[in-house]
Amino acid sequence: MTSCPKQIVHYMHEYLDGDIREEAKQELRFHIETCTDCKKHFAELKKTIALVQSASHIEAPAGFTAKVMALLPREGKKIGMERWFRNHPFLTAAALFLLFMSGGFASLFSQEDNHFAFTKNSELKVENETVIVPAGTKIEEDLFVKNGNIRIEGSVEGDVTVINGERFMASAGNVTGEIKEIDQLFGRIWYEMKSLFQ
Amino acid sequence: MDLIVQRRIKQVIKGDQNAFGEIVELYKDKVYQICFRMLWDRHEAEDAAQETFLKAFLNIHTYNQSKKFSTWLYRIATNLCIDKIRKKKPDYHLDEEIAGTEGLNMYSHLASGGQLPEEEVESLEVQASIHEAILMLPEKYRSVIVLKYIEELPLQEIADILELPLGTVKTRVHRGREALRKHLRHL
Ligand SMILES: [Zn+2]
Numbered sequence: 001m002t003s004c005p006k007q008i009v010h011y012m013h014e015y016l017d018g019d020i021r022e023e024a025k026q027e028l029r030f031h032i033e034t035c036t037d038c039k040k041h042f043a044e045l046k047k048t049i050a051l052v053q054s055a056s057h058i059e060a061p062a063g064f065t066a067k068v069m070a071l072l073p074r075e076g077k078k079i080g081m082e083r084w085f086r087n088h089p090f091l092t093a094a095a096l097f098l099l100f101m102s103g104g105f106a107s108l109f110s111q112e113d114n115h116f117a118f119t120k121n122s123e124l125k126v127e128n129e130t131v132i133v134p135a136g137t138k139i140e141e142d143l144f145v146k147n148g149n150i151r152i153e154g155s156v157e158g159d160v161t162v163i164n165g166e167r168f169m170a171s172a173g174n175v176t177g178e179i180k181e182i183d184q185l186f187g188r189i190w191y192e193m194k195s196l197f198q
Numbered sequence: 199m200d201l202i203v204q205r206r207i208k209q210v211i212k213g214d215q216n217a218f219g220e221i222v223e224l225y226k227d228k229v230y231q232i233c234f235r236m237l238w239d240r241h242e243a244e245d246a247a248q249e250t251f252l253k254a255f256l257n258i259h260t261y262n263q264s265k266k267f268s269t270w271l272y273r274i275a276t277n278l279c280i281d282k283i284r285k286k287k288p289d290y291h292l293d294e295e296i297a298g299t300e301g302l303n304m305y306s307h308l309a310s311g312g313q314l315p316e317e318e319v320e321s322l323e324v325q326a327s328i329h330e331a332i333l334m335l336p337e338k339y340r341s342v343i344v345l346k347y348i349e350e351l352p353l354q355e356i357a358d359i360l361e362l363p364l365g366t367v368k369t370r371v372h373r374g375r376e377a378l379r380k381h382l383r384h385l
Contacts, residue, residue, distance in 0.1 A: 013372040017353065044383040045375055051382050052347040055328045060230035061244055065222045068251045072215055 004031065004038055012042050016049065117146040129165075133173065142177065203267050210258050222251050225268065228349060229275050235344045236279035238333050246282060250275040266355070273359045276341050283337045324385060331381035339374035342367055 011028040014020040020028070032039045118124070118131045123139055125132040129148040133139055137154040146163045152173035159177035160167065167179065203224065209217035229250050234243035253274050254261075261270050332340060345356045357367045 010372075013368075013375065016375070017368060017371065019368075041379075044379045047385075048375060048379045048382045049347060051324070051328050051385060052332065052343065052378060053350075054324075055235070055332070055348060056325055057348075058227075058231055058234055060226040060247060061240070064226050064230070064244070064247070065219055068222050068226075068248050069215065069219050071248060071252050072218070072255055 004035060008035075008038055009041065012038075012045060016045060115146075116148045117144075118148060118150075119144045130168075135170070200266070204263060207258065207261065207263065207267065210255070218251075218255055221254075221267075225271055226251075228268070229271065231348060232272060232275045232344055233279055235329075235332055235348050236276070236337075236340060237282060238329070242282065246275070246278050250278055253278070266358075269355060269358045272345070272349070272351075273361070276345070276359060280337050280341065327382065327385055331378050334381060335374055335377055339370050339377060342370040343374040343378065346371055 005027075007024075008028060008031050011020060011024045015025065015028060032042055116129050118126070119141065121139055121141065121143075123134070123137045124143075125134055131143070131145050131148060131150045133143075133150070133152045133154045133156060135153040139154070139156045140158065142158040143150065143156055143160045144163075145161070145165055147165060149165045149168065150160065150162055151168040151170065152160070152175060153170040155174035155176070157176045159180065160175050161180045169175075203221065206217040206221050210221065226247065230243060230247040233246040233250070234240065237243050237246060250271065254271055257274075261267065332343060335343060341360060342356055345351050345359060346353070351359070353367055353371070354364060357364045360367065362370075
């Protein structure tokens with residue numbers, strides 16, 4: 001084998017890779033027919049490949065997927081909401097557009113406009129940007145206060161929603177519906193969008 | 199399959215973890231196999247395979263969707279294994295072990311894994327020798343041999359996975375085959 005052309009072994013590998021020129025292939029074939037050492041070498045290489053390919057294929061252990069899934073980070077509530085916005089860009093855009101068009105919410109997007117607004121109801125009193133449900137009165141509708149506070153001394157048969165403000169409840173005060181306080185821009189958008197799609 | 203995978207990946211990017219579960223199901227055996235042939239140890243292979251999927255999940259945004267997903271995934275797996283091999287190199291010189299004990303290790307190994315109960319002892323021995331021969335390869339040859347002959351991937355794809363020039367991959371396959379031949383020719 002010491003007298004063998006240097007390139008013969010290289011040709012063997014090219015042949016095994018299925019990437020050999022025709023002349024090289026002829027040279028390899030001719031040499032192997034006449035040289036027992038190289039013939040043996042080539043046979044050993046082919047046997048090696050067959051052995052490695054016969055290595056038994058193994059499968060992932062039982063329960064593998066469940067273990068991987070348990071490793072994944074939990075999705076937080078906030079992430080869920082942000083993802084919702086990210087995943088529904090069209091709905092988000094449509095909702096924002098509607099909010100703009102409805103006019104009432106233009107104030108959402110300019111910090112300077114802290115325009116005080118609330119549900120018009122003749123029973124309500126207003127003092128220094130605080131809406132008061134006087135003691136002894138009974139409001140039979142949902143109340144909505146934006147950029148202001150609400151003090152409930154009487155009773156409200158409906159929901160009370162306060163955006164960018166605070167709610168004070170007297171001991172005698174009573175609200176039959178839901179009380180919502182929303183003071184983050186994000187939360188306000190979320191609130192408006194939820195009501196749009198309900 | 200590629201189409202399903204691409205669809206699932208889009209869902210994963212959108213935050214759907216269940217879609218990722220389907221991807222794990224599709225690739226777990228391949229990834230585990232790469233890790234097992236690279237690392238020898240079942241537990242380490244399982245850890246490495248789990249880590250591969252976790253990394254893939256966390257970095258899914260860096261995956262280029264115009265490229266083959268498996269190439270990207272196998273790259274994570276091989277890089278992880280190569281890292282692990284380098285970190286604990288002394289343990290991997292099997293030549294230093296007393297002749298004969300490796301085979302025994304391999305037996306208890308396979309037995310504890312619950313694989314191949316129906317296989318004959320003789321073929322177990324052959325399997326053990328093959329596995330050892332692969333493990334004796336330096337890691338740069340081992341990765342190409344595992345990808346070429348265990349995973350049966352084309353050379354170009356191996357070059358993509360390992361981010362090496364095709365010529366380098368060919369050279370490593372050639373050297374890897376020669377090294378294996380020295381260990382396996384007497385079988
Ligand atoms: Zn010769």
